[in-house]
Amino acid sequence: MTLDRDTFAKDLAETGYVADDGLATALLLTEMLNRPLLLEGEAGVGKTEVAKALAKLENTDLIRLQCYEGLDRSDAIYEWNYQRQLLAIKAREGSGADAETVEEAVFSEKYLMERPLLAAIRQDRAPVLLIDEVDRADEEFEAFLLEILSDYQVSIPELGTVHATSIPRVVLTSNGTRELSDALRRRCLYHYVDYPAPDREARILLNRVEGLDAALALQIAELMAKLRKEDLAKVPGVAETIDWAAALIGLGTKNLHDARELVFDTLACVLKTREDQARVTREVTDRLLGKVA
Numbered sequence: 001m002t003l004d005r006d007t008f009a010k011d012l013a014e015t016g017y018v019a020d021d022g023l024a025t026a027l028l029l030t031e032m033l034n035r036p037l038l039l040e041g042e043a044g045v046g047k048t049e050v051a052k053a054l055a056k057l058e059n060t061d062l063i064r065l066q067c068y069e070g071l072d073r074s075d076a077i078y079e080w081n082y083q084r085q086l087l088a089i090k091a092r093e094g095s096g097a098d099a100e101t102v103e104e105a106v107f108s109e110k111y112l113m114e115r116p117l118l119a120a121i122r123q124d125r126a127p128v129l130l131i132d133e134v135d136r137a138d139e140e141f142e143a144f145l146l147e148i149l150s151d152y153q154v155s156i157p158e159l160g161t162v163h164a165t166s167i168p169r170v171v172l173t174s175n176g177t178r179e180l181s182d183a184l185r186r187r188c189l190y191h192y193v194d195y196p197a198p199d200r201e202a203r204i205l206l207n208r209v210e211g212l213d214a215a216l217a218l219q220i221a222e223l224m225a226k227l228r229k230e231d232l233a234k235v236p237g238v239a240e241t242i243d244w245a246a247a248l249i250g251l252g253t254k255n256l257h258d259a260r261e262l263v264f265d266t267l268a269c270v271l272k273t274r275e276d277q278a279r280v281t282r283e284v285t286d287r288l289l290g291k292v293a
Contacts, residue, residue, distance in 0.1 A: 017046070017053035018196075018204045026191040027054065036149055036170035038134075038185065041193035044237015047173040050193075051130035054169060061127040063168070065116035067137040073144050077117045077154055085111050107158035117148050121164035129168040135178040142181050149187050198222045201241060209245045219256045219292050220245050223263075226288040227270065230280065236270040244269040256289060263289065 009024040019027070027050070030037045039047040055062035065076055085106040092102050114122065120129040131145070148154065152164035172188060174180060196204060201221035205212055224241050247266050253259045264285045271277045 012053055012057055013203075013207060015053040015056040016207055017049055018200055018207055019050075020196070020200060023050070023191055023193065026189055029189055030169060030171075033189070034167060036172060036188045038172045038174065038180075038188035038190050039193050040174045040176055040190070042195070042235065042237070043175050044235070044239060045193045045195055046238045047193050048130065048132055051128050051132075051171040051173075054171065055128040058128065058169070060125055061123065062130060063116050063120045063123075063127050064130040064132060067131065067133045067135075067141070069136055069138065071137045071141050073141075074115070076115050076141065076144060077148070078115055078156060079113050080107070080158075081111045081113050109159075112156075112159070117145070118154050118162065120168040120170075121148070121152050121154070121166070122162070123166050123168070126166040127168050129170045131170065131172040133175060134172045134184075135174040135176060135180060139181060142184050146183055146187065149184075195225075195228055195235075196221075196238065198225045201225070201238065204238060205242065205245045208242050209249060211249050212245055216248075216254065216256070217245065220248065222292045223256060223288055224270070226291055227280070230284070230288075232271070232276045232279065233273045234271075234276060236272070240270040240272075256292060260286060260289060 005021065005024050005028060008028055009019050009021070012019050012024065012027075026037055029035070039050060041047055051064075052062060088106050088111070089102060092105070116129070120127055134142075134145070137145075149170065152167055154162045156162060172184075195201075198218065198221040201224065202214065202217040205217040205220060206214060209217075220241065224236065224244075228235050244266060247269050248256075248259070248262070251259075251262055251266070253262060256263055264282050267277065267280060267285070271280055
């Protein structure tokens with residue numbers, strides 16, 4: 001990977017992700033320092049897409065661990081295929097094999113089921129490991145996670161310690177629903193991903209929406225920036241902006257000021273609660289459009 005930030009940002013944009021200077025620098029530092037990157041920010045700002053773009057840029061696999069409340073070691077690291085083990089034990093009944101021989105046979109690689117964290121360190125080619133919404137998991141899981149991120153090895157009592165074949169590029173995301181431990185934060189580099197400024201969001205739209213011209217892209221991005229400042233229950237993210245732009249293009253929009261009714265009628269693309277749709281009336285939409293160039 002190139003260590004020139006501008007070149008790296010340009011290469012990343014070619015995968016479909018337009019990064020600001022801070023994020024591009026953080027991604028380069030993860031390579032330089034071999035450290036995980038913790039991305040924090042509101043839902044919908046594009047944190048998960050960073051890992052996807054990085055995997056595409058490096059032409060490697062993306063291994064994703066989706067975190068949730070109650071996530072444990074067996075779901076994240078490994079577990080044994082108990083059904084196959086029981087069948088193997090029954091098949092050996094009457095064979096005369098002693099218990100130790102049977103145990104060695106059933107607790108072998110053949111019956112080991114890799115989960116994302118173990119799979120990520122056993123790839124021949126280093127993958128991108130995405131640990132998504134780590135704040136949804138509990139503190140006990142963070143202790144398991146730190147074992148992986150500190151030494152890139154996993155202890156399996158029946159097999160011993162599994163050392164990494166390759167060191168994955170690790171991206172963690174957090175929506176800030178729970179405070180993460182100091183130990184995890186110390187282990188990672190950190191970048192806060194905010195909603196993009198209108199000029200960058202316009203570049204994202206041009207990159208992702210076919211048939212969109214620069215003037216309309218900037219209008220949509222400016223309107224979204226105004227809309228996000230309203231008192232909304234669920235602030236729309238970049239994915240909603242992309243959907244809205246695609247809808248407006250599909251309906252033949254050339255200029256938002258010439259399509260005020262259509263702008264209001266397509267708000268379902270970005271406003272996802274009943275309360276928000278009731279709050280953003282035609283009058284509010286007209287007011288916001290009046291502030292868009």
